[in-house]
Amino acid sequence: MNVTLRQLQAFVSVADLGRFNLAAAHLGLTQSAVSIMIKDLETELKQRLFDRHTRMVSPTLAGREFLPQARKILADLEIAVGNIHELNTLGRGRVTVASAIVLAATLVPPVIARFVSRYPDIVVQIRDMPEEEIRPALTRNEVDLGIGTLSGDDAEIDATLLGRDRLTLVCRADHRLACQTEARWSDLKGETLIGLAKENPLRDMVDHALLKAGAELRTKYEVRFSTTAISMIAEGLGVSILPENSQQLTASVNVKSILLTQPTISRDISLLQNRQFMLSPAAARMKEFFIQARQMAMADRGPLAHAQR
Known part of the structure; x- marks a missing residue:
């Protein structure tokens, strides 16, 4: 079915305002453009949606039945777009980090503490595990990031030295x-x-x-x-x-x-990620926090002071 978002917006606006010219002004379109969209929508649905009067229009029975669904579609889309916007602005999200046991108890907690202090609405999950289990977890896309040691070059895993x-x-x-x-x-x-x-x-x-x-x-x-x-x-x-x-x-x-x-x-202590998957905004920001921790440690001669570029 070839129903467009603009057609639904035009339909709801005409139903709410009762006039094509008012709906056109509300949408920033010409009256003829709104009329064409309504006509195309009626053709697609094979139903007349409005009764045209001299000065006003009113929804037909089909229009009245379709109106709540059209409103819901537009509302759901607005919520979905808002959710994506929150993810992009780090208003919410989830990050899962797999870490070698010792690093999970030493290197990781200070970085996580800084991150959740800055982004309290992002859920952070730490999976402390043996070194050899980190790579499989990344390749299965079970975790976003890994902290550990990579044995040699790996075509599937990207490593950033920490x-x-x-x-x-x-x-x-x-x-x-x-x-x-x-x-x-x-x-x-x-x-x-x-x-x-x-x-x-x-x-x-x-x-x-x-x-x-x-x-x-x-x-x-x-x-x-x-x-x-x-x-x-x-x-x-x-x-x-x-x-x-x-x-x-x-x-x-x-x-x-x-x-x-x-x-x-x-x-080498490295931050690991699967080359095949793009990091979510939250995971990408977490990666930045680990890299910042490395830079701060080098400046302060802290636990990662042996790091080299």
């Missing part, structure tokens, strides 16, 4: 290396390692560095979460190699983080 996080040795406070501020990878020879799951992007980095340094570590335990590894370290079950920002999770347990050198190895 910072670089150095790898550290995490051990008990009474460990033989705990009194040092730095340790070499080769110093770890013979230690019992609490390793991250093989699917975790950090696992390959750690295994490669240990192999290159000739450090023979026995991976006795394998865990998915850094928080689990830290608790196990506190119980004397071994040592682990974790990102530097894991230090923020160790304050309540008897462990220490020591920078690993020769070589110093960093992993």
Whole structure:
């Protein structure tokens, strides 16, 4: 059915005002243009909508039945346009961010706090998950943004660097290396390692560095979460190699983080998004907030001070 918005507007205006010339003035059109639109609408509906009198017009029975529906269509359209306008102006919306566990507990909350303070009507959902689950969540379009580490180039995922996080040795406070501020990878020879799951992007980095340094570590335990590894370290079950920002999770347990050198190895912390989907206005603004946080950290030498362009 070829019924246009302008025809509906003309019909409602004529019905409300009772005269074609008044409807034309209300719509900013000529009287002949309004008459043509009404005639075309009647042709399309195969019904006469108005009885024409000398000076006034009045809706026919078909016109009276059609009028409430026409009003509803116009009202629904106005609401829909208003809703889109609110989305564009960030008056409402929803953003879902997937984040690696440690980053969800350290890097993400301050950014979210700033965002919801500025846009209180936008719903923000955080999904803290293992690193290896972030990419699948993005490719399935289950989340808008991801915060984590991407293994190599990816044709489907776009990565914006937020910072670089150095790898550290995490051990008990009474460990033989705990009194040092730095340790070499080769110093770890013979230690019992609490390793991250093989699917975790950090696992390959750690295994490669240990192999290159000739450090023979026995991976006795394998865990998915850094928080689990830290608790196990506190119980004397071994040592682990974790990102530097894991230090923020160790304050309540008897462990220490020591920078690993020769070589110093960093992993990229990136803001990830699916290349195939355009971000909503709210998600695009959230992305800007994360990038602003990186810039502020570089200026203040904060948690993301290792970031490089």
